Amino acid sequence: MVFEGSSVAISHTGKVRSNNQDSGYSGANLFVVADGMGGHAGGDVASSIAIHRMEPLDQVYASTDDAQASLQAAATTAAGDLIRAAKERPELAGLGTTLSAIIMVDDYAVIGHIGDSRIYLYRDDALTQITADHTFVQRLVDSGRITPEEARYHPRRSVLMRVLSDMDADPELDMFVMHTQPGDRWLLCSDGLSGVVDEAHILKAMRMGAAPGRTADNLLKQALDGGAPDNVTIVLVDVGGQHAISSGTPTIVGSASNPANITIPAARSTLSNWLHPVRQAANEPSHFEPAPEYLEELIEEDRRRAKRRRLGWIAGMLVVLAMLGVAAFAAYSWTQTRYFIGADDDSVVIFQGVQQNIGPITLSTPLRDTDILLADLPEYQRLSVERTITARSLSDAEAIVARLQAGADAITSQQTQTPLPTPVPTPTEGAG
Structure with a gap:
């Protein structure tokens, strides 16, 4: 068919x-x-x-x-x-x-x-x-x-x-x-x-x-x-x-x-090859x-190429990791130029770093415990400290602590100057 x-x-x-x-x-x-x-x-x-x-x-x-x-x-x-x-x-x-x-x-x-x-x-x-x-x-x-x-x-x-x-x-x-x-x-x-x-x-x-x-x-x-x-x-x-x-x-x-028209072309001159390199390559x-021995060479060359690719990939990954490490170190170093005021248990503390954490990594450390008790602060200052107060520098942090100390002293002074109430005498049984 x-x-x-x-x-x-x-x-x-x-x-x-x-x-x-x-x-x-x-x-x-x-x-x-x-x-x-x-x-x-x-x-x-x-x-x-x-x-x-x-x-x-x-x-x-x-x-x-x-x-x-x-x-x-x-x-x-x-x-x-x-x-x-x-x-x-x-x-x-x-x-x-x-x-x-x-x-x-x-x-x-x-x-x-x-x-x-x-x-x-x-x-x-x-x-x-x-x-x-x-x-x-x-x-x-x-x-x-x-x-x-x-x-x-x-x-x-x-x-x-x-x-x-x-x-x-x-x-x-x-x-x-x-x-x-x-x-x-x-x-x-x-x-x-x-x-x-x-x-x-x-x-x-x-x-x-x-x-x-x-x-x-x-x-x-x-x-x-x-x-x-x-x-x-x-x-x-x-x-x-x-x-x-x-x-x-x-x-x-x-x-x-x-x-019928297929012919073998004459060899091209060196000048012609130089003038027309693309046409010559074409x-x-x-x-x-290939001959069998050439294939063995190709296989070995391919193995070397694969090895070079792996080494290149590993080197590239190491470079990327190194860059990430440098960037992370630079970022961490910057955080250590920052300060803030916060609470540690029952007292006011100056912290070095920033308030954020990255997973288990803490980006701040206690720098100095001021010995100012949270209980001695006015209500609004105590709440501010518990929420943390950002400072532009260490000297700014010291100035904030000074103001908190003044607030605590004012509360203590008020408590000292307030007279105690006079006790009322209790009636005695049988008094005439």
Whole structure:
């Protein structure tokens, strides 16, 4: 049965690179994205070889098993082509490509994947990443050593662990089959999109419900607005749904759309490299498939980086704690320049500090007990002392105490000058 759906394929060089090493294919039953690697020309050749080896798979299959077998066989043939290309043209040594493909068989999607291009499924208002990146940083994420957010900005995020290349005649693809249903939307893309536009914004574009062409244009615009440092390739596939069924006429985009014109550029002069450093950097490989010993070096480097992060975090915390300690000491020192008058049991006391406490920490200490009894003070002075009286300085506190002493003396003097009442004689029994 021919797949019933609507699809689109677009590819863009991006804002930094001078050539497009991506390739994409959208047909009747086959949908593919390939992201080439290997320098200015090697990536072009690699992704083109992969796409043109995939093209014959765009047909009707009797079963998903047949489709899987054909997909694996085509990938193996493509790897052989890459090996031969590197032998015949030594300047292409190190070329390779990612490959993410879907073959629609009845109500199923047969998926083959290697590298860090991605396949997403938008279903029931949710976006799910179907493929796993075959990258060094993804291993770090899987092992819990870094978070997915840290992986987006990790300096080794382009180091590939598995890829179609001239180094492996028997590539290991992730192969699996998923049931698909009307209304599903499948997105295949190179990391030129997924590395710039996060899943939240991809999901927002999907939710708009526009046709595949408009949705792909929207996603491409977001990648370009984000700087598009790499080539961007998007293949979007709708299963049934509201959009018109496509004719199935194959669409090939990127370097595979014009493979005959791929040429090896002459080496740039030192002066040209100096005048155009950004353009030179743009033509460096966007991916790198490392040798095993290099991976060991990367793992050790990542351990050192993690250790430096921990030491930096600890040092930062110590600096913050030190600053808090200095601030706390300065604040406490300021409180010790303040004074107030208060009560301690039954007498008036001069306190150094402020009246507030911080939890169990007391910000004041008794400086001098004045020996003025609260009971000797007038009522209004006694209440003021019990509520505490703030002093501007120690001399001000002494002046306040002097006034309290005067008040106490006045009360004592009044009590001394007041005559005692004359006792009334008690009548004696039998007096005549």
